[in-house]
Amino acid sequence: xxxxxxxxxxxxxxxxxxxxxxxxxxxxxxxxxxxxxxxxxxxxxxxxxxxxxxxxxxxxxxxxxxxxxxxxxxxxxxxxxxxxxxxxxxxxxxxxxxxxxxxxxxxxxxxxxxxxxxxxxxxxxxxxxxxxxxxxxxxxxxxxxxxxxxxxxxxxxxxxxxxxxxxxxxxxxxxxxxxxxxxxxxxx
Numbered sequence: 001x002x003x004x005x006x007x008x009x010x011x012x013x014x015x016x017x018x019x020x021x022x023x024x025x026x027x028x029x030x031x032x033x034x035x036x037x038x039x040x041x042x043x044x045x046x047x048x049x050x051x052x053x054x055x056x057x058x059x060x061x062x063x064x065x066x067x068x069x070x071x072x073x074x075x076x077x078x079x080x081x082x083x084x085x086x087x088x089x090x091x092x093x094x095x096x097x098x099x100x101x102x103x104x105x106x107x108x109x110x111x112x113x114x115x116x117x118x119x120x121x122x123x124x125x126x127x128x129x130x131x132x133x134x135x136x137x138x139x140x141x142x143x144x145x146x147x148x149x150x151x152x153x154x155x156x157x158x159x160x161x162x163x164x165x166x167x168x169x170x171x172x173x174x175x176x177x178x179x180x181x182x183x184x185x186x187x188x
Contacts, residue, residue, distance in 0.1 A: 036184045041158070044062065044178075049171055093144055110165045113127065114180075116161075146183075160178050
């Protein structure tokens with residue numbers, strides 16, 4: 001009889017402790033706040049050799065998929081997910097020419113813009129640099145508006161494009177990498 005009573009008391013204590021711990025975890029999750037740096041991936045674009053220097057040419061789109069929910073769960077120990085996003089802002093955009101030469105590099109461009117859209121917002125969000133210095137360069141950081149709220153763009157498929165106006169013709173295809181980085185705020 002003592003064993004049965006001891007077993008009942010032990011079972012009740014374990015159940016009570018389990019309920020208390022689960023309620024505490026829920027309270028902790030509600031107080032969590034993370035500011036995560038996220039890159040939706042680097043995309044490769046090829047700018048073909050372009051003999052014309054009049055007008056603006058657009059290259060792309062290049063498309064990639066990125067699981068934002070999995071990223072957030074991995075960064076927060078699976079406590080939070082995409083439904084906990086409170087804000088998304090762009091922090092950087094970098095264009096890199098991977099095969100630049102002394103005569104084919106960013107110096108050939110007068111201006112440049114990059115844009116992205118997603119399966120949740122098809123309107124391209126565009127950033128640009130209106131005047132690129134006439135000096136040899138293999139990469140450029142486009143100026144971004146770090147205050148623009150871009151939460152509506154978070155989906156799982158992203159489309160990227162690059163546009164530019166040439167100051168001098170390019171004689172080889174330029175293999176480029178485009179990287180966008182975002183600040184994602186999640187809160188329980």
